[in-house]
Amino acid sequence: MKTFLLASCCPPLWAHSIGLWLLLFLSSLTASAQTFAKGADTGWLQQMEANNYYFYNDQGIRQDCFQILKDKGINSIRLRVWVNPSMVDWVNGHCSPAEVVTMATRAKNMGFRLMIDFHYSDSWADPGQQNKPAAWAGHSFTQLQADVYDHTASVLTALKNNGVTPEWVQVGNEIPNGMLWPEGRTTNFGQLTQLLNKGYDAVKAVSPTSKVVIHLDKGNDNARFRSFFDQLTANGGKYDVIGMSYYPFWLNQDYSVSISSLQYNLNDMASRYGKEVIVAEVGGDAVAAPQNVYDMLVAVQNAVYAVPNGKGLGVFYWEPEGYRSFSGYQLSAWSNDGKPTAAMNAFLVTPTAPAPPASGTNVLANPGFEANNAATQTPTGWTSWANTTANYAADKTEAGGQASTYRLTHWLGSAYQVSTYQVKTGLPNGSYTLRAWVQSSGGQTACQLYAKNFGGAEKNVNLPVTSTWAQVQITGIQVTNGQCEIGLWSDANANNWCNFDNVELFSTTVTAIRATAAPAARTPYPNPATDRLTLSLPTGATEATATVYSLTGKLMLRQSVQAAAATVDVSRLTAGFYQVRVEGKGYLEVQKFVKQ
Template sequence: MKTRISSFALRQALLVGAVWCTAGLFSSSALAQSFAKGADTGWLQQMEANGYKFYDEQGVEQDCFAILKAKGINSIRLRVWVNPSMVDWVNGHCSPAEVVTMAMRARNMGLRVMIDFHYSDSWADPGQQTKPAAWAQHSFSQLQADVYDHTLSVMTALKANGVTPEWVQVGNEISNGLLWPEGSTANFAQLTQLLNRGYEAVKAVSPTAKVVIHLDKGNDNAPFRSFFDQLTAHGGKYDVIGLSYYPYWLNQDYTASISGLQYNLNDMASRYGKEVVVAEVGGDCANAPQNVYDMLVAVQNAVFAVPEGKGLGVFYWEPEGYRSFSGYQLSAWDNDGKPSPALNAFLATPTTPPPVTPITNLLTNPGFEANGAATQTPSSWTSWANAPANYAADKTETGGQASTYRLTHWLGTAYQASTYQLKTGLPNGTYTLRAWVLNGGGQKACQLYAKNYGGPEKNLALPVTSAWTQIQLPNIEVTNGQCEVGLWSDANAGNWCSLDNVELFAAAVTSSRQRPEDAAVDAAIYPNPTSGMLMLKLPAGPLATTVRIYTATGKLVLTKKLSSASNPRVDVSGLATGSYRVQLERAGQHVTQQFIKQ
């Protein structure tokens, strides 16, 4: 998300990129080589004009593009404004002529080029899509011609100077449309016509360039489905779906939302048959460079893992933007002129996470779709409230995480309510409860819970989040053949939360790599969740066990060899909060279990 740098809102959400990769079936190594690792450098020309210098880690002054290239960056993204201020260094420039100059420079450095049309004189983002001053009084018909002519002019100038962009973004973070009010999402037919005119102008000059449609909050699936369903229904033309991803602006660690990003990437590629790219990403490199490094690796792996090679790459927005110049907290350059070590993440080769064994969801109507309409009595679920009038707090409504409906708790007065499902006939063993949630916050209690399974109730508070976030309760030890799971709210007037795609499943005990003839390693891990030491119960004997810990996206973060006689334990206090998979390997046999790092 972005707004003007001079406003507080801009400092809480800005822009970046798009990406490419040849579609079809490729080898993993070929995909890794074509994977776009990009940087938006719209401020670079202005910074250099203001005397800013760039240095490598050894303090040697170099061209900024050369330093980025040494960090693994192979692509440059450049925003273009229509008639920008030429005196405002931070919120202006990026004129068509300047963009052509920078694109030629990137090409000469062997870097691939992406052009980002804002169709504005300055920042365009979900909070502002202001028409260029010269277009302000134009009719809708003339606006269509404006979009076509401006796009055609810039593309023609680039081609005349030997630059054919691989990707062209038509509009920037257009979750709410562009060129307001005519191109607002409130009138999707007109929005589609404007986007199609941009598409047609790009293809008229550069038929091979891929046209990107770009929205913000890439970890939130529902708005993407809503937008692209409408765009498809109105005949929208595009090649690539672009997503922004900024955990920093979500006020949470990336481990809380990376699964949502992965889900959305996969869903966009399969639902619409399009390639996808994380077109904007960034983190607080000044205060948490290692966390940003880990996040960038995880995001690259998530994009790379999209099936059929449809994940094109990842672009960092304005890494070179000194905070002393831009005031932008998520830049990746220190004020001493040297790049943050977080950028070393682009030197890593993206990898596909290890396959996850499919689960069998034991719940009925887990997505609240069975009734086919909004209801206060969702099929297979039971409601409870502390007063007859408070049953109205419990209902299903549209706006589901990956389909039409979701469960919501809300009432205009204080209430207590729960919605639950009791599963009987369960084999005794260990189970996990998982769900996607939204939560406006403010409740006395708002919890996903499991109880009546033969042990003490387990519950997990829903995080306050406006984007769908997956949470889970592991290690539910069923000893009486049943388990009740549900959502509980003890809320004040106007408090709300939502639940969708709830899963109760038996905990995995073997990895997908285990052969049928292999016997599973007799092992266990505890406590779970843990904040520090993870204890392991290993079988007796002299054989060593190798412990490998993977993040939710498949990044290997810890490896250790243990013997059964060494009181085996692994210190995980240094890991970020989130969900992990621990794999134990002994004599060629494997067991994989999940645990939560608190």
């Protein structure tokens, strides 16, 4: 979703009994890494240039915007196409078929891969507006199908005649509510599917190697996507790729709140429908908060890259070059001085799959329900579900934990159904074990520890009736789609209760998704460090960027290092465990160290 405001517009970690451990992996430039799309939607660029808006690199040298994007790691360009747009409105017009052919040819000649985004409108099409082109306004539904086919085929034929073969073609733009209203609304999904299939057929007739993308907004909303694509599948919809928009800014929240939901949805779409996935639009307020947007872009790229079996295709920033003095658009990634913001450096980072957890390492958040340091209705890291609003009261933490202060309890004075669960995404495929300490009064219709949505049939175990703590476990959870939902489920009568504590989900055998483990670990020294940390670069490496994160993922510092003096000043870090990402041309290593 895009909104336009036009021209007015606890003790230190090292103190705990955690053994010092080192983790390192090398993410080489394999074929998969080379084909990962790092994209920019640049529909405004032609008009910006026509109105004497210039672009400058980090050194202040005027350059072709495409060249600056390329130097920032962008390898793909996305262009929207409108049917018969205004040719005088800079911001809400242009992007005509002829202009798109011109820009696509230019991008292709500079080595970019192409995505063409058909809006099937004369201007913006998005969840709140899917207006038919004026020339199609009085057409019957039969004629609308022909319009979609003919327009799609015509644009792709013009591209083909200029030697351009788009790698991806979007049939519709952000269409959770359908397109070409009213005939193509989702309230008549059969007709919507027929329109989409006409677009698909036209793409394959002219450009059979192009992948057809169906694109919705709010990529973190799994229910939204399941509802749409379940109906599309039931109606015989044809497509190759599921596209998502992801804008935490428009969700009024930091990306850290919803990035795990995006990862879950990416994995679920790839697994549920057997399709590839792509983040076709992303953006943030890179002028006001460049570091936060940088971190968000790295996280989104990693989330897409981590989709199992190489089904995550890439990430496109929407109109990074459209700085505000031209467009009034708040989420561009360019300053009004014509230079890219530091957020664009995120596309220079090599995306990485999550490192496999060591065998026996618990991957759950807040497994002992101690994070809130108080009894609470909504324990950190966990999600609750109940069959009625009133029954959410059955789910809470309270004192009396198995080995520490707090535990999770299900209880209510009336009959209730409630579940407390976590969805873990980005898991390396392999075998996992789930175990927990439990107590139960008995008498429930069902009271179970469960694991599901991991690529196989649900596994569960009934809680034993016991007033003393007992440990139960589920073994052989074969994760094949990079995710797993685990939880406690109660379908209980009045005054039935159960308790739940110290929950663990850990790998027993792990297969990495994309990353390849390095043959031997290079160790930073001294370790523990006090003021300076010396890094070991791979043989032959001359320079690198060292980025230090806390173990919770917070960025602490970043600096360039040379092989001759690869040292980092860590004197200002507080004592504890840290991760340092050592990244250079063709390699990325993750090393762990202790600051004392």
